[in-house]
Amino acid sequence: MDFFLSNTDVFITAIGQTLFMVVVSIxxxxxxxxxxxxxxxxxxxxxxxxxxxxxxxxxxxxxxVRPIPFVIFIAAIQPLTTxxxxxxxxxxxAAFALSLAAAFAVSRIVEQSxxxxxxxxxxxxRAVGAGPIRIIFTVLIPEGLGPLILGYTFIFVxxxxxxxxxxxxxxxxxxxxxxxxxxxxxxxxxxxxxxxxIVVIVQLGQFAGNALARKALRR
Amino acid sequence: xxxxxxxxxxxxxxxxxxxxxxxxxxxxxxDVSLTVNEGEIVGVIGYSGAxxxxxxxxxxxxxxxxxxxxxxxxxxxxALPERSLRAVRQGIGMIFQQFNLFRSRTVAGNxxxxxxxxxxxxxERDARTAELLDFVGLLDRAHSxxxxxxxxxxxRVGIARALATNPRLLLADEATSALDPETxxxxxxxxxxxxxxxxxxxxxxxxxxxxxxxxxxxxxVMDSGRIVESGPVYDVFSKPTTxxxxxxxxxxxxxxxxxxxxxxxxxxxxxxxxxxxxAEIPGFIGVVTSAFTGQDVAAxxxxxxxxELQQRPVGALTYELSGDDARIDAALxxxxxxxxxxxxxx
Numbered sequence: 001m002d003f004f005l006s007n008t009d010v011f012i013t014a015i016g017q018t019l020f021m022v023v024v025s026i027x028x029x030x031x032x033x034x035x036x037x038x039x040x041x042x043x044x045x046x047x048x049x050x051x052x053x054x055x056x057x058x059x060x061x062x063x064x065v066r067p068i069p070f071v072i073f074i075a076a077i078q079p080l081t082t083x084x085x086x087x088x089x090x091x092x093x094a095a096f097a098l099s100l101a102a103a104f105a106v107s108r109i110v111e112q113s114x115x116x117x118x119x120x121x122x123x124x125x126r127a128v129g130a131g132p133i134r135i136i137f138t139v140l141i142p143e144g145l146g147p148l149i150l151g152y153t154f155i156f157v158x159x160x161x162x163x164x165x166x167x168x169x170x171x172x173x174x175x176x177x178x179x180x181x182x183x184x185x186x187x188x189x190x191x192x193x194x195x196x197x198i199v200v201i202v203q204l205g206q207f208a209g210n211a212l213a214r215k216a217l218r219r
Numbered sequence: 220x221x222x223x224x225x226x227x228x229x230x231x232x233x234x235x236x237x238x239x240x241x242x243x244x245x246x247x248x249x250d251v252s253l254t255v256n257e258g259e260i261v262g263v264i265g266y267s268g269a270x271x272x273x274x275x276x277x278x279x280x281x282x283x284x285x286x287x288x289x290x291x292x293x294x295x296x297x298a299l300p301e302r303s304l305r306a307v308r309q310g311i312g313m314i315f316q317q318f319n320l321f322r323s324r325t326v327a328g329n330x331x332x333x334x335x336x337x338x339x340x341x342x343e344r345d346a347r348t349a350e351l352l353d354f355v356g357l358l359d360r361a362h363s364x365x366x367x368x369x370x371x372x373x374x375r376v377g378i379a380r381a382l383a384t385n386p387r388l389l390l391a392d393e394a395t396s397a398l399d400p401e402t403x404x405x406x407x408x409x410x411x412x413x414x415x416x417x418x419x420x421x422x423x424x425x426x427x428x429x430x431x432x433x434x435x436x437x438x439x440v441m442d443s444g445r446i447v448e449s450g451p452v453y454d455v456f457s458k459p460t461t462x463x464x465x466x467x468x469x470x471x472x473x474x475x476x477x478x479x480x481x482x483x484x485x486x487x488x489x490x491x492x493x494x495x496x497x498a499e500i501p502g503f504i505g506v507v508t509s510a511f512t513g514q515d516v517a518a519x520x521x522x523x524x525x526x527e528l529q530q531r532p533v534g535a536l537t538y539e540l541s542g543d544d545a546r547i548d549a550a551l552x553x554x555x556x557x558x559x560x561x562x563x564x565x
Binding site: 118120121123124125126127128129130131134138139142143145216218 | 279281302305306307308309311313315317318319320321322323324332333335336337364366380383384
């Protein structure tokens, strides 16, 4: 406890860094992944914008990138990170890598959420003269909203996990804090309290996600 | 809605639709030509897989034909780019077996959707939505969500949504097939009202003979992608000339006994068995009976029934005939002479 009293600012900074990484990644990955996931869904042969070539490219790219373990991914894209962020350490660099990796994960979650939509409602929209872009925004997203929110909540938890890994690789945040001030100094209370904070962040996210999904699904 | 002059609203000319499936080429619609006039209710009946659903989707260009031409109103759909087809679709309503309502929208939101697509402002949308919900009797459910409605109510919402943009044509794809008989009757009555009061031409796709019998003026029978028989409902179903049409008739009207029924009848009846088609002749039963008694032929009624189609009698009566063979032949010849069709069951 003495440690926290004398290092409150470091701890608060670490929480701030984690929240920063998580929020930036969920927003950026959320938007990129949504676009990619919608692409996977609409270009699939037989679907709204059925196009085998585009679908195959998207599908292969996602299948190549997504299974790469995050600790390897973050190291592998360091040249790109340097180009874009200017550095490979710190929360900005970590947020960049996180956003990219999470976007691919989000794309599959989005695709799965959309697969659950009854094709009949898409046909109904086409039958009243709606075009593909309108259908994406006024049918696909609203009709898939419940599963989408649950999927994003799932990804949120994953991003908190990934942000801790990024932290150890120089990203800062709670993962870095727990290792640098906790386990490496055999200061177990620091580790446990940090874990507790992460658990609270995850719980709050899960709670908010469930509540929103319930509202969207009217259950 | 009866008009002296019949103007064609929908015209299909030699339309085929072929799908390339992993199992090979499959012809869903095979060289179909069909004309539907303004103000008519036309039924297309056939078993699942006969190509009805594909056919109806060719009419609002949800599917494009492999060959042939499709005209709706003044437009040739088969000559238009996708963007123009969207405008055409705004003028054609469609309702579905599974209703296909947007779960994420309220009843009012569902009905307003086509108006939104058509670019109407909020005030106009609200006014039109209220008017439509009033027409289908669901004004009090405007703010409900689809899952809070019964099947019949859902289809009424579907009808309101399909009528939102004042279409001249309504396509009903198995619209009553997911409903119980009573609700089916309500929805069919509503469709009849849409036709009569709003002058909307309706094409009804169904495998239910009852739906055709209740509202259609004309019917086309589809089998394996082709229209095998078509004409006024009474003509097609009082004298079906194809096996497909005959099977539908048998599903609701008493027609000739099926081979299974005939086998059972044979076990109890030793005489010759003949089926007489019910004809619109005054004193029909008396005429038939006197033809037999006149030749001293004992005629036992063993199967059949008389029903009504478009306020005219239809059906068939199967008799066991006992007596001298030559006299039975003479009695049957007498029926033919009186304009009554019969067939001897073997």
